Structure formats: C-alpha cells, structure tokens
Amino acid sequence: MDKVGLEKHTSKQFDADLEDVRELVLAMGGLVEQQIADAVRALITGEGALGEEVVQGDTEVNRMEVEIDEECTRILARRAPQAGDLRLIIAVAKTITDLERIGDEAEKIGRMSTHLASYDRPKSAFYQIEMLGRHVREMLRDALDAFARLDSEAALRVAQQDEDVDREYEGIVRQCITYMMEDPRTIRHMLDVLWAVKALERIGDHSTNISEYVVYFVEGKDVRHIGLEAMEKEINEGAARRRGD
C-alpha cells in the first residue's frame, strides 16, 4: 500500500496542533458512528428510550463541530498553513460539516423510532433496513479509517459502495410501497419508516463526500462531481507518481 505522511515542521507545536485536530475529527466520527448504530437499533427493536437518547446526543455532535471549526480557524490565522497542511485543514472543515449532517440524519432516525416504538413491524422490510444501516455505518467507518491512514485507495472503495447503498434503498422503498398499497392504514407509519430509510441513504452520500475529501487531501485533486472512473484515474496516477513511475 502506498501512503503519504503529514509534513514535518520546524515548529513542534504546529505538528501537535495538526495531530490534535485530526484526532478530534476521529473522535467526532466515532461518536457519530455510535449515534447511527443506536438510532438503527432503536428503529429496528422499537426501543423508544434509546431513540430519545440519540436525539439528545446530537447536541454533543454539534458541540464538537463548533469546537473543531474554531480550532481550524485558529490554525489558519496563526500558522497560515501551506500546501498539504492547508489541504488538511480544508479537508477537516468539510469533513466535520458532513459528520454533523450525518449526526442530524441519525437524530431523525432516532425521532422516527420514537414514533414507531409501539408499531407492529413487517419483519422482512426491517431486516433489510438493519442491513442498510450496517452498510452505511461501515461506509462511514471505512471513510474515517481512510482519513486516519491518509489512504486514497481505501477512500475510493468507500465511494464505490454508494451505488449498492442506493440499490438497497430503492428495494426497501418498493417494499414499503407494496405494504402501503396492501393496507392503507399503515401509510402513516410506513412514511415514518421511509423517512428513516431515506436518512440512511443520505448517510451513504455524506460518507462518500468524506472519502472525496480524503482524496483531495492525499492527492491534491478535487474529485467531487467527476464520477467514479475519473476519481480512480486520479488515484492511480497519484500512486504511480509516488512510486516514481
């Protein structure tokens, strides 16, 4: 595997500041991952109290976003970072925006789970929702791992999963529509289920965004909106450059 390291500075304090901000992002990411896990469990099992905890827990996600943003601003103002250091700060600032929004999606799922606590669940749809929840949580974890290890190839693999997530999402939506048509009394509840499933699909999108920021930081290329093939090409070229081809 082919990796790039953080640049080294004559100021040890600057190294420490950059390392701190990276660790804060990973801590925030870990918290958001737990929020997703709890929200999906509350949705699947009907544990309303756990859903409520997720809703409350979003405050801490928000607090961390503000804290890390302040730290980034402080580093920009004091250190005027250049090149890879500047890209790191930009990637961090963008990553925490997506983490905060993943937190909002988890909060929505938590809220929906409280609405659905006493609802008799159609088992097969909920099994698929559990699988989708696991899938998007893995995407987020892999994106954060790619960020921790500065690994753009791992980031690409995250982005490549988003189409599968979209397909799983579409399958669940179709199934929910069938339930609603068979028994229109379930419409209200099934809509809450659909909002929660939509939130999971959005978590996949945000995790893909984070993987794109990893590529931006490592390769120095903005790979948003260019498609998976072009993204892969940039990463392969970067790998070849680092091998000295």
Next chain:
Amino acid sequence: MDKVGLEKHTSKQFDADLEDVRELVLAMGGLVEQQIADAVRALITGEGALGEEVVQGDTEVNRMEVEIDEECTRILARRAPQAGDLRLIIAVAKTITDLERIGDEAEKIGRMSTHLASYDRPKSAFYQIEMLGRHVREMLRDALDAFARLDSEAALRVAQQDEDVDREYEGIVRQCITYMMEDPRTIRHMLDVLWAVKALERIGDHSTNISEYVVYFVEGKDVRHIGLEAMEKEINEGAARRRGD
C-alpha cells in the same frame, strides 16, 4: 440600519480578490435561485422538459462550487487572511457548500417533475406546494441579500422564517397522506410529490445555514445550534457595540 464594511488593504489586488469571490458567490446564488424557480414550475405545471433542464443545469452549479472553492484556497495560501478577511473566506466556503446542496435539492425536484409530468394533479396540494416553493426561494434570496449587504439583522429574519416553512411543509405532508389513504392507487405518485416537498423544506434549512454564516462573518460569532433567541441576542449586542453603546 447598521452595517459593517469589508476591511481595506494596502494591496489593491487583495481587495479585488475578496470582492471577486463575493461576486462569484452571488452569481452562484442567482443560478441556484433560478434552478429552484424552474424546478418548482416544472413540478407544478408538469413541464417535463423544463424539469430535465434543471437536472442538466446542476452541472454548472457544481462547477461553480469547485471554482469558488479553488479561489478560496488560493486566497488562503497567498494572502494568509486575518480577522474579518479570514471569516469572509470561511463564510464563503461554507455558503457554497449549502448552495451546492440546494442545487442538488432543485435537481431532485426537477427529476420528480419528470416522473409526474403526465400525472393528474390534486389542485389544492399543488397550490400549497407552489406557495412553499415561493417561500423557500424568498428565504434564499433574502439570505443572499444579507450576504451581499453584510446585514446580520436581515440574516436573522431569514432564520426566523424556517419555523413557518416547517409548518407549511407539515401541512402539505398531512394532505398528501389523506390523498394516499383515500385512493391507494396514488401512493406511488404522491411519494414522488412528498420527496419534492421534502426537498423544498431542506432548501429552507440550507438558506437558514447561509444566514448563520452571514452572522458569523459580520458579528464574529458562531450562531449555529444555539437557537433563534440566542442568535438575536448576539446580533443586538453587535449592533450596540457598533453604535458605541
């Protein structure tokens, strides 16, 4: 009205760079506003071709996001901006992320409108959707105006409208549920309508985010996640400081 100006620099080029980036944001905002207007019109009238144009038009929104982001990075690297200049660049970088996501929401509405082109519309729900579309478009325009005029009080008025938008949204959702329950054959179409309405509600959220960045830039305070009352207090204190109370 009480306003703050951009700082003046000994380097005229720096002034010009900051002014350019502000104008790019307003141009991108104007494009996104037009995308919303077209998407809502396509949805209401059933002009599928116009909906398709909105979908295609999102590429230009994405291109502008990347261009402005590059410009911000260039200014950070070359100028190492401080204080208000740094806040401007940060506010711009965040604003264009929300503008790009508003563009995505308009694209979704455009896509839904192509699904619904031949669908016989329940008039009263669609009248309310038109009103909601107008409302969130006004929120965006007002947020961009506040950004152009560096007016944090105007930004507060934008954020204050989001609760009304949420209420309008809830009303439309309830109406859609009633239609679906009365005639389950409409469920598939009404879900497309619901996704479009949800996208409008999200545009209100993103416009609120933009208004918060205006306050951050003007007042130097991060007012995300603190609630409307605390936001108003920060703005009033800022106004009092500028008056010299």
